[in-house]
Amino acid sequence: MFDLSLDQLAAWITSKCWSRVALQMPEGVKSSATDVIDGLSRRTAASFIVIGDPCYGACDLCPDHREYADGLIHFGHSPIPSLPAGDDVLFVEMRADVGLGGLVEDALPLLGDNVGLLATLQYLDLVPEAVRRLEAVGRSAAVGEGDSRIAHPGQVLGCNHSSAASVADKVDSFLFIGEGDFHALAAALGTEREVIVLDPVRRELRQTSERRERLLRQRFAAITAASESQEFMVIASSKTGQRRMQAAEEAAGLIRSKGRKAYMAVMEEINPSALAHYRVGAFVSTACPRVAIDDAGMHPRPLLTPPELEIALGERSWEDYGFDAIIGGE
Numbered sequence: 001m002f003d004l005s006l007d008q009l010a011a012w013i014t015s016k017c018w019s020r021v022a023l024q025m026p027e028g029v030k031s032s033a034t035d036v037i038d039g040l041s042r043r044t045a046a047s048f049i050v051i052g053d054p055c056y057g058a059c060d061l062c063p064d065h066r067e068y069a070d071g072l073i074h075f076g077h078s079p080i081p082s083l084p085a086g087d088d089v090l091f092v093e094m095r096a097d098v099g100l101g102g103l104v105e106d107a108l109p110l111l112g113d114n115v116g117l118l119a120t121l122q123y124l125d126l127v128p129e130a131v132r133r134l135e136a137v138g139r140s141a142a143v144g145e146g147d148s149r150i151a152h153p154g155q156v157l158g159c160n161h162s163s164a165a166s167v168a169d170k171v172d173s174f175l176f177i178g179e180g181d182f183h184a185l186a187a188a189l190g191t192e193r194e195v196i197v198l199d200p201v202r203r204e205l206r207q208t209s210e211r212r213e214r215l216l217r218q219r220f221a222a223i224t225a226a227s228e229s230q231e232f233m234v235i236a237s238s239k240t241g242q243r244r245m246q247a248a249e250e251a252a253g254l255i256r257s258k259g260r261k262a263y264m265a266v267m268e269e270i271n272p273s274a275l276a277h278y279r280v281g282a283f284v285s286t287a288c289p290r291v292a293i294d295d296a297g298m299h300p301r302p303l304l305t306p307p308e309l310e311i312a313l314g315e316r317s318w319e320d321y322g323f324d325a326i327i328g329g330e
């Protein structure tokens with residue numbers, strides 16, 4: 001499904017005269033790791049080492065690859081422009097080899113006259129074709145520029161929908177090309193526009209409104225439960241691209257200003273077993289917003305994002321609910 005362009009990678013490694021190269025891959029690509037190493041070993045004189053820890057985004061860029069290798073190839077994510085990586089790091093973005101079929105035309109009854117286009121990295125190559133098809137039937141199509149966390153026009157991350165926000169006042173609805181609902185929900189909640197998911201792999205269209213209502217009910221329950229807690233633990237991520245110490249300090253300050261106890265922690269992986277030891281009523285995560293939202297069902301105690309904490313403590317109204325976002329440069 002993805003073109004890994006091993007010849008180009010081999011040429012890059014050879015041009016750098018590197019003898020050992022570290023490879024970092026998201027979980028869905030790790031099954032190709034041994035094929036990639038075999039293919040690159042046939043084409044170069046270098047040896048290779050896999051960075052085996054989980055990797056969810058360019059925010060997870062291996063911070064100490066120079067301990068193991070001369071350079072790093074990071075697969076499956078675009079760079080985060082506000083996080084300079086160094087010229088010994090190569091990003092292999094891996095666009096999906098799929099087409100739109102007739103899905104844009106099928107989506108027309110669900111879209112307004114003015115449509116914003118969004119996509120995850122793997123499907124960005126489909127955006128210009130979607131624009132052409134919308135314009136061919138008389139719809140206007142807008143592709144927004146994101147902030148300095150976003151590498152490409154129209155691209156959305158689970159933590160950043162700034163490319164949607166930049167054109168929200170010009171569009172009636174968005175067409176999001178990608179898999180899963182999280183990015184689309186982030187854009188829907190951040191822009192208050194309907195977002196239609198065009199999933200080119202499942203070959204299906206989905207509205208986000210029902211999923212949005214279900215998610216809001218779950219978040220309301222978590223916020224209500226946390227609002228009773230007298231003791232919170234505020235977690236900052238140790239990952240380079242998710243480290244928001246200032247947000248964590250502000251969350252702890254808010255909790256204390258309400259006469260409650262705030263403990264702070266820094267950790268790399270935030271999961272139920274990492275949190276199980278701490279005797280507090282609720283947690284606040286300033287790391288990737290997906291940790292609190294996507295994994296909510298796994299956590300026995302409430303795990304909130306910073307905007308949700310503000311609602312729990314009466315500093316923000318429920319009507320003003322929004323997904324947490326990591327702003328470029330933060």
Ligand code: SF4
Pocket residue numbers: 056057058059060157158159160241242287288289290326
């Ligand atoms: S913080 Fe989360 S959503 Fe943002 S790039 Fe990293 S893994 Fe993706």
